Amino acid sequence: MLIRIRISMLIFLLLFAGCGGGDEEDGEVDAEGAPFRVAIVMPSSTTDIAWSQSMFDSLTAVQAEMGGEDALSIAYSEGMFRVTDASAAIRDYAAEGFDLVIAHGAQYGNSVFEVASDFTETSFAWGTSSDTGAERGIENVFAYGAVANEGGYVNGVVAAMLSENDVIGVIGPVAGDAKLYIDGFVRGVTDVKPDAQVNISYTGSFSDTTLAAEAAHVHIQAGADVLTGSAQQVVGAIGVANENGVAWLGTQSDQISLGPDVVVTNQIYNWANVITDMIAKIEAGELGGTAYKLTFANDGLRLEFNDSIEIADEVKEAARAAIEDIKSGVVDPVLLEDDE
Amino acid sequence: MFDELFTISTLIGILHSCVRLATPYLFASLGETFGQRSGVLNLGVDGIMLMGAFFAFYVVFEGHNLWVGVLAAIAIGVMMGLLKAFVSVTMQSLQGISGIGLYLFGLGLSSLLFKTLIGSVEGVSGFRQLAIPFLSDIPGLGHILFNHNALVYLAYLMVPVSWFVINRTTLGLKIRAVGHNPEAADTLGVSVNGVRYTTMMIGGALAAVAGASLSIGLQNVFQENMTNGLGFIAVALVYFGSWRTIGVLGGSLLFSLVNALQLWVQALAIPVPSEIAVMMPYIMTIVVLAFTARQIQKPAALARSYERGE
Numbered sequence: 259m260l261i262r263i264r265i266s267m268l269i270f271l272l273l274f275a276g277c278g279g280g281d282e283e284d285g286e287v288d289a290e291g292a293p294f295r296v297a298i299v300m301p302s303s304t305t306d307i308a309w310s311q312s313m314f315d316s317l318t319a320v321q322a323e324m325g326g327e328d329a330l331s332i333a334y335s336e337g338m339f340r341v342t343d344a345s346a347a348i349r350d351y352a353a354e355g356f357d358l359v360i361a362h363g364a365q366y367g368n369s370v371f372e373v374a375s376d377f378t379e380t381s382f383a384w385g386t387s388s389d390t391g392a393e394r395g396i397e398n399v400f401a402y403g404a405v406a407n408e409g410g411y412v413n414g415v416v417a418a419m420l421s422e423n424d425v426i427g428v429i430g431p432v433a434g435d436a437k438l439y440i441d442g443f444v445r446g447v448t449d450v451k452p453d454a455q456v457n458i459s460y461t462g463s464f465s466d467t468t469l470a471a472e473a474a475h476v477h478i479q480a481g482a483d484v485l486t487g488s489a490q491q492v493v494g495a496i497g498v499a500n501e502n503g504v505a506w507l508g509t510q511s512d513q514i515s516l517g518p519d520v521v522v523t524n525q526i527y528n529w530a531n532v533i534t535d536m537i538a539k540i541e542a543g544e545l546g547g548t549a550y551k552l553t554f555a556n557d558g559l560r561l562e563f564n565d566s567i568e569i570a571d572e573v574k575e576a577a578r579a580a581i582e583d584i585k586s587g588v589v590d591p592v593l594l595e596d597d598e
Numbered sequence: 599m600f601d602e603l604f605t606i607s608t609l610i611g612i613l614h615s616c617v618r619l620a621t622p623y624l625f626a627s628l629g630e631t632f633g634q635r636s637g638v639l640n641l642g643v644d645g646i647m648l649m650g651a652f653f654a655f656y657v658v659f660e661g662h663n664l665w666v667g668v669l670a671a672i673a674i675g676v677m678m679g680l681l682k683a684f685v686s687v688t689m690q691s692l693q694g695i696s697g698i699g700l701y702l703f704g705l706g707l708s709s710l711l712f713k714t715l716i717g718s719v720e721g722v723s724g725f726r727q728l729a730i731p732f733l734s735d736i737p738g739l740g741h742i743l744f745n746h747n748a749l750v751y752l753a754y755l756m757v758p759v760s761w762f763v764i765n766r767t768t769l770g771l772k773i774r775a776v777g778h779n780p781e782a783a784d785t786l787g788v789s790v791n792g793v794r795y796t797t798m799m800i801g802g803a804l805a806a807v808a809g810a811s812l813s814i815g816l817q818n819v820f821q822e823n824m825t826n827g828l829g830f831i832a833v834a835l836v837y838f839g840s841w842r843t844i845g846v847l848g849g850s851l852l853f854s855l856v857n858a859l860q861l862w863v864q865a866l867a868i869p870v871p872s873e874i875a876v877m878m879p880y881i882m883t884i885v886v887l888a889f890t891a892r893q894i895q896k897p898a899a900l901a902r903s904y905e906r907g908e
Binding site for chain 1: 611614615618619622709712713717718719720721724726812816817818819821822823824825826828857858861862864865866867871872873875876877
């Protein structure tokens with residue numbers, strides 16, 4: 259009996275060994291001309307077409323710009339939604355001597371500061387936040403975030419112009435987390451159409467694609483003809499928008515591949531400048547202390563239209579005008595605190 | 599504000615959502631019912647669902663027919679069921695632990711295959727809404743019951759089919775006998791292991807179709823871990839339904855109804871905090887479980903390995 263149990267456990271162990279996934283490292287480290295080593299811990303997958311993918315895509319773009327794996331090596335741990343798992347991964351990467359360890363989630367803050375205090379020669383970064391730990395005497399932590407309400411506002415302007423029913427649906431993950439984007443979005447809609455109805459629902463999860471899909475169905479049945487939403491859960495909702503021919507406005511990453519006929523715009527988070535600047539600072543001996551914000555003005559936020567579908571010129575023009583107004587301060591979509 | 603919730607169109611919308619949302623729960627819970635009625639607890643349902651979701655999606659993504667995608671899901675589900683049976687029945691490992699192992703295996707392998715074979719989140723054209731002629735024209739009821747995709751109908755068809763197999767066939771009699779008293783069943787010439795292998799294959803196939811109902815029916819995309827623990831709720835629904843197909847149907851509908859209700863409450867801007875709204879299905883589950891616990895008659899040999907002569 260005992261032998262059988264051991265054999266069966268061995269079978270599963272062998273099976274797991276074949277499909278560990280997640281934790282991979284690109285690039286060899288050699289003594290001479292060693293690459294700059296970045297490790298990143300993410301709550302979801304590198305292909306979530308949302309928060310995690312935005313950072314991973316930016317990292318690989320910087321890697322390509324720097325000259326490939328010989329210049330910048332990237333190690334990553336994905337699906338680290340549980341903070342205890344993420345905390346262990348952050349500590350492991352620090353112990354392995356990485357130059358920069360990125361904890362890509364607001365929930366990782368305590369873990370970052372705890373590990374950063376133990377590894378003062380290693381640089382850490384985390385977001386969404388503006389807290390670098392300076393007040394606690396920590397000098398090796400960067401913080402970053404996206405002023406998501408800016409793109410939210412522009413998407414809201416686009417939504418108001420696209421909607422014929424004047425009913426627009428928003429699918430959020432957890433109340434609070436997506437507040438910045440949604441607040442900006444609502445403001446954008448109401449600035450164009452004060453009487454338009456914006457229906458907001460939360461699934462209570464970042465990853466419940468089934469409930470997000472059903473929320474999209476509900477919004478459509480309630481009359482919405484334009485939808486938006488955030489976090490990795492939106493893949494289910496975009497599938498429903500696609501099936502029903504309802505316009506979708508994306509945020510965080512490029513979501514066109516999922517709904518080539520319905521995704522109208524995407525607010526893209528471009529972290530490349532933040533990463534490049536952190537690397538430059540670290541190489542100059544400055545291991546932390548800077549809080550970065552992605553905005554339209556610093557090219558951290560980009561609004562991209564789907565070129566494969568026909569979008570009225572006046573909609574594009576209104577979006578561009580809104581971006582310019584935000585950059586110049588004519589429009590202030592800020593309702594809000596600093597963080598998402 | 600609350601008036602909006604009680605309009606005919608909203609109530610029809612809520613019930614329509616409820617019927618659709620129950621689909622994956624029904625497939626997975628009915629499959630799990632077969633296994634548990636034969637005495638095998640399979641906590642790996644979620645992993646099998648993910649594998650089924652991936653294979654169905656991949657086959658369709660490669661340009662094949664949607665039903666070929668369903669068959670692919672069934673095939674991989676049967677294989678996963680066989681693996682579970684080998685580990686739990688032949689090797690007699692602890693059923694709970696091996697189920698968790700199977701879940702992690704399915705989670706990891708589906709993610710690995712997705713990244714290797716597809717690489718990015720893509721959409722496919724899945725099962726379209728199929729209004730049943732005449733029946734879908736019935737005011738109200740027609741939209742609620744007869745205006746869904748083919749897999750939704752199939753899920754509800756599986757309820758009487760499963761009931762019939764478990765309660766009215768020789769196989770069903772053997773399943774129940776093995777689940778209640780494997781020693782007695784063995785002495786009467788029933789192959790305990792054979793029956794348990796069969797139920798694991800049936801359960802695996804249904805769990806995989808539950809996954810397919812997400813990836814090529816309700817969402818038409820595949821994403822890593824897209825089931826989000828739905829398979830574990832399906833296992834709980836078997837307890838909730840007291841191991842009866844009608845109970846599983848009731849549990850699936852109730853859970854889905856509360857989920858649909860909370861989505862509509864939020865969408866209509868009815869002033870209920872969203873945190874409370876999203877908790878409603880789980881609160882309801884706990885309440886019903888608490889009140890039905892005393893009436894439960896679970897299979898006596900559930901989660902017990904069987905070895906001749908022990």
